Amino acid sequence: MNTAASSPNLLLIGFPRCGTTALVKALNQHAEIRFCEPKEPHFLALGTKETIIKGPGSEAFDDEHVYDRIRWQALFGAESGSRYIGDASVTTVSYSDMAIKNIDKYCDDDCRFIVMLRHPVDRAFSSYLYCLSRGWIAGSFEQGLEEEAQRRASNWQHLWFFSWLSLYRQRLAPFIDHYGRERFHFIVSEEFTESPDAVLSDLFEFLELENMAIDTQQKINVGGNPRSKVLAQTMSFLRKNGFIRELIKSTTSQSFRESIRKKNLTSIDMLPETRSRLESEFQSTIDWTESLLGRELPCWKKN
Numbered sequence: 549m550n551t552a553a554s555s556p557n558l559l560l561i562g563f564p565r566c567g568t569t570a571l572v573k574a575l576n577q578h579a580e581i582r583f584c585e586p587k588e589p590h591f592l593a594l595g596t597k598e599t600i601i602k603g604p605g606s607e608a609f610d611d612e613h614v615y616d617r618i619r620w621q622a623l624f625g626a627e628s629g630s631r632y633i634g635d636a637s638v639t640t641v642s643y644s645d646m647a648i649k650n651i652d653k654y655c656d657d658d659c660r661f662i663v664m665l666r667h668p669v670d671r672a673f674s675s676y677l678y679c680l681s682r683g684w685i686a687g688s689f690e691q692g693l694e695e696e697a698q699r700r701a702s703n704w705q706h707l708w709f710f711s712w713l714s715l716y717r718q719r720l721a722p723f724i725d726h727y728g729r730e731r732f733h734f735i736v737s738e739e740f741t742e743s744p745d746a747v748l749s750d751l752f753e754f755l756e757l758e759n760m761a762i763d764t765q766q767k768i769n770v771g772g773n774p775r776s777k778v779l780a781q782t783m784s785f786l787r788k789n790g791f792i793r794e795l796i797k798s799t800t801s802q803s804f805r806e807s808i809r810k811k812n813l814t815s816i817d818m819l820p821e822t823r824s825r826l827e828s829e830f831q832s833t834i835d836w837t838e839s840l841l842g843r844e845l846p847c848w849k850k851n
Contacts, residue, residue: 556584556624557656558634558755559592561723562641563713564706565674566664566737572636574748574762580631581757584623589614592650593639603704604684617654632660632755642706642713644722659731660755661723665837666737667848668714668830673818675707690822711829717836734840738847 558581560568575581590613601613614620624633635655640647641663651659666674676689686692692699692710699708706713713719724732733754740747744764752759827850838844 555621555654555656556633556635557659558583558632558662559640559651559655559659560634560636560638560662560664561647562638562663562719563665563671563716564638565671565678566666567740568636568638568664570764571662571664571735571740572634574744574764575634575751577762578752578757578760581634581755582630582632583634583636586614587636588638589620589623589635590637590639591615591617591620592635592637592647592654593643595646595650600703601705602702603699603708604686605679605682605707606705608682621654631757639706641719641723642709644719648722648726659727661727661732662735662751663720663732664735664737664740665716667850668716668833669818669823669826671737672710672714672826675710675713677816679707689818693822711826714830714833716833729840736841736845736847742847 560572560583562568569587572583572587576583594613594615614623640651672693673689676692679686686708687695689710692708696709696711700712733751735747735751744762748762748764749759834845834848837848
């Protein structure tokens, strides 16, 4: 491993709604790690072709989408003095064919991978809640599950891929087969929430870095049902206007925007019959994950 990186050599490739934003905020506090800004340029997943993302929330996706290779590579130039410079686009795991080609072509030959995993049923429902919290209305969770294949075929953005992105074995196998298990470090979202210092210590060991004290207290990107759907939809509408979106970003902090959004949310539960069905469907995914990690995951055992 080079003492300083000049091209991306650390990729947080997935999964959405597993705490990746919180992890990036934590890792950026380490003196030897810097992730690009925006943290999810999506270049590796979608390459240089201008794929048209559709469905509710597509404007938020396109806001950070960097199609141009030169623009993408420029995101890392200012961080060339760091030992690790990273891309945290969790779309990467959704488009393995394109992503692997671009990783081979544009990333460091010794690139390392971080993957965050969450109970697959909870991950799927959290993705729905996040979409709901943003005012992206497209029916119930159950309707989303039923229409998911059609939505993927129509190129909706990845946050609507509830079941598909919770099938960890299918999504990860192309990457592991191509790069080898030893280049991957897996973090269980529930363990990161419960014991962040221990999880980060293990990650720093994998990266061969000095352990450092990291602040992991801030909670971000919380999902839920909007108390005021009018407010949620108004905020979604404003985000569609590029000028207004940039004005809001330049005049308010992320923590302030997040606090306003959270105040408008209330929690909702999955229908018991839906959870029961999904837990059965995802049992093989849970078994595979435990085999991959070489240990049981008590935090994934539902009462």
